[in-house]
Amino acid sequence: MLIPLFKFLSSIAVLLSLCLSGQAQNTLPEVLGGNIAGDETSTRFFVNFSQNTAVQTFYMESPHRIIMDLSETTFDIDVEEVFKPIGLVEAVSAGRISQGRSRIVLTLAKPAEIVRATMQKVLDEDYFRFLLDIEVASPERFSALLNAQKLVLGESGNVAQKGDRVLKKEKKEGRFRIVIDPGHGGIDGGAVGKLGTREKEVVLIFAEVLAEKLRNSGPFEVLLTRTDDVFLSLRQRLDFNRRSNADLFISVHADSLNQRSVRGSTIYTLSKKASDRLSERLAESENSVDLIAGIQVVEESEALTDILIDLTTRETKVLSKQFSRILVTELDKDIKLIKNPLRSASFGVLKAPEVPSVLLELGYLSNIEDEKLMQSLPWKTKAADAVARAVRAFFEPRLQ
Ligand SMILES: [Zn+2]
Numbered sequence: 001m002l003i004p005l006f007k008f009l010s011s012i013a014v015l016l017s018l019c020l021s022g023q024a025q026n027t028l029p030e031v032l033g034g035n036i037a038g039d040e041t042s043t044r045f046f047v048n049f050s051q052n053t054a055v056q057t058f059y060m061e062s063p064h065r066i067i068m069d070l071s072e073t074t075f076d077i078d079v080e081e082v083f084k085p086i087g088l089v090e091a092v093s094a095g096r097i098s099q100g101r102s103r104i105v106l107t108l109a110k111p112a113e114i115v116r117a118t119m120q121k122v123l124d125e126d127y128f129r130f131l132l133d134i135e136v137a138s139p140e141r142f143s144a145l146l147n148a149q150k151l152v153l154g155e156s157g158n159v160a161q162k163g164d165r166v167l168k169k170e171k172k173e174g175r176f177r178i179v180i181d182p183g184h185g186g187i188d189g190g191a192v193g194k195l196g197t198r199e200k201e202v203v204l205i206f207a208e209v210l211a212e213k214l215r216n217s218g219p220f221e222v223l224l225t226r227t228d229d230v231f232l233s234l235r236q237r238l239d240f241n242r243r244s245n246a247d248l249f250i251s252v253h254a255d256s257l258n259q260r261s262v263r264g265s266t267i268y269t270l271s272k273k274a275s276d277r278l279s280e281r282l283a284e285s286e287n288s289v290d291l292i293a294g295i296q297v298v299e300e301s302e303a304l305t306d307i308l309i310d311l312t313t314r315e316t317k318v319l320s321k322q323f324s325r326i327l328v329t330e331l332d333k334d335i336k337l338i339k340n341p342l343r344s345a346s347f348g349v350l351k352a353p354e355v356p357s358v359l360l361e362l363g364y365l366s367n368i369e370d371e372k373l374m375q376s377l378p379w380k381t382k383a384a385d386a387v388a389r390a391v392r393a394f395f396e397p398r399l400q
Pocket of ligand 1: 183184190191199253254255286
């Protein structure tokens, strides 16, 4: 038994293709370009790097994916433009996944197997090419590859450290802690507008403006789940919120809808059943961001579903609703709202049982008017002012 197993493992080890660089590097590797070619039986993917870098590949299921993990790498390319899906590759996402780490995710059209994964210096050029050849495989073969890699890697893929950025510390007497959660980040860019506005960027700027306003408008301690362009899984956002011992959680988004005419701000609270079809679809898409980043969500997803909703205390629900109503009132004074701006759905990020939580869609990047507004700093400031007024009003009864 030992010999076949050893053979199997060594073949997997080849597939993992850990190509280590020998020289010390001060600058981050940069992705210079790449391409995909082939058909539904055999597809070649390659990516050019400014320097030799370690690439670790592995498989993931539901959906079938091939992941390439890298040390932190700069992607100064338009990933969607450069890597047009073809053959066995259905979608490509790439970017930073955590401090010091980047990732490329190939979502596969069918189960496939890596037959070649190499890094080599391009002849007569000053850059390195990582080449990945894949061939169609049966679902059984794909399962076998997954099982085999577990022997080597353990439960790989879940590289994110769980909410270790904030310790659950005591708040000063009379102070309230607010967590602002700019949606998306890193490898997960969120929605993109017609004019090229990226959700992950808009919501981060807004969150920073809002944090500043809040710090100046009352006894508020403000924490941001992220302050730069980094990916956070839903679980990390939720853990951050819970461990922060927060009094209020505001997740900020600017998503995209199929109906391009829909515009205006929306305030979402958590509910098992969505208030309407649009909200249901939006929550589905938001809850699937971990898939984009290649995060293993097998057991986590269960914890994020009904169990936590059931744990949500009545008080948390009441307070979330109460804040959402105040928020609508304040936003309505200065900002265009969607028809029926108070909506609800099963958003994973809102499931901290003990923290009143809302998700604010600033507007929709699928609508050009909304996009133009969201690009403007005066508009963001006006919207942040309204949110800060709402927060102040929400805590007013508890302020001395
Ligand atoms: Zn979003």
